[in-house]
Amino acid sequence: MPRAGNVQANALDVCIDEWVARLLARAALLPSPLRQDVLSGLTRFAAERNVAELPPQGTSQSVVDSLDDGVLSELGRSVGAMAGALPWEPTTRSDDDGRDLGLCVFGPLLGLDATQAGLMLVRPGSQYPLHRHAPAEAYLVLSGTGSWRFGGAEDFVPVEPGSIVVNNRADLHSAIAGEEPLLAFYVLWP
Numbered sequence: 392m393p394r395a396g397n398v399q400a401n402a403l404d405v406c407i408d409e410w411v412a413r414l415l416a417r418a419a420l421l422p423s424p425l426r427q428d429v430l431s432g433l434t435r436f437a438a439e440r441n442v443a444e445l446p447p448q449g450t451s452q453s454v455v456d457s458l459d460d461g462v463l464s465e466l467g468r469s470v471g472a473m474a475g476a477l478p479w480e481p482t483t484r485s486d487d488d489g490r491d492l493g494l495c496v497f498g499p500l501l502g503l504d505a506t507q508a509g510l511m512l513v514r515p516g517s518q519y520p521l522h523r524h525a526p527a528e529a530y531l532v533l534s535g536t537g538s539w540r541f542g543g544a545e546d547f548v549p550v551e552p553g554s555i556v557v558n559n560r561a562d563l564h565s566a567i568a569g570e571e572p573l574l575a576f577y578v579l580w581p
């Protein structure tokens with residue numbers, strides 16, 4: 392009989408495979424040379440990741456309660472089902488202490504090295520702070536139609552679940568959740 396944690400780890404592996412496949416399909420439609428950069432970053436992540444190993448117990452943050460509202464988009468429901476087994480943490484970019492913003496960092500779970508990946512969760516009406524970083528980044532929106540600033544633009548525009556959001560290296564970017572929790576899978580590469 393498999394341990395419950397292993398079942399959730401397997402479920403996470405299946406989800407990650409699906410999310411990467413969706414990101415690759417959407418990245419293929421991006422203009423060049425962004426397309427090549429995103430495709431090579433995603434390929435690098437897929438080659439680097441190992442089978443998921445979850446800690447014996449999940450770690451919750453109060454923002455994770457927002458996943459229980461029954462308002463998740465179809466893509467996000469699989470995360471809602473496994474959320475209790477995942478290690479959530481506050482973001483260092485805010486002092487909200489996990490009330491409004493949460494991250495599930497996949498690096499230690501997948502044995503990542505040069506790439507990074509994880510889940511971002513934003514409580515309805517809250518904003519993930521404007522920030523920039525050296526790696527490039529692609530998000531797959533899993534749930535919630537929020538407003539995103541990304542890709543070097545300065546305006547916030549609505550982005551629907553299932554969409555790809557790409558930030559070039561050092562682009563300032565941010566996201567504001569609408570009436571539903573905003574949940575997204577992200578991958579970063581150097």
Ligand SMILES: [Fe+2]
Binds near residue numbers: 522524528564
């Ligand atoms: Fe970012």
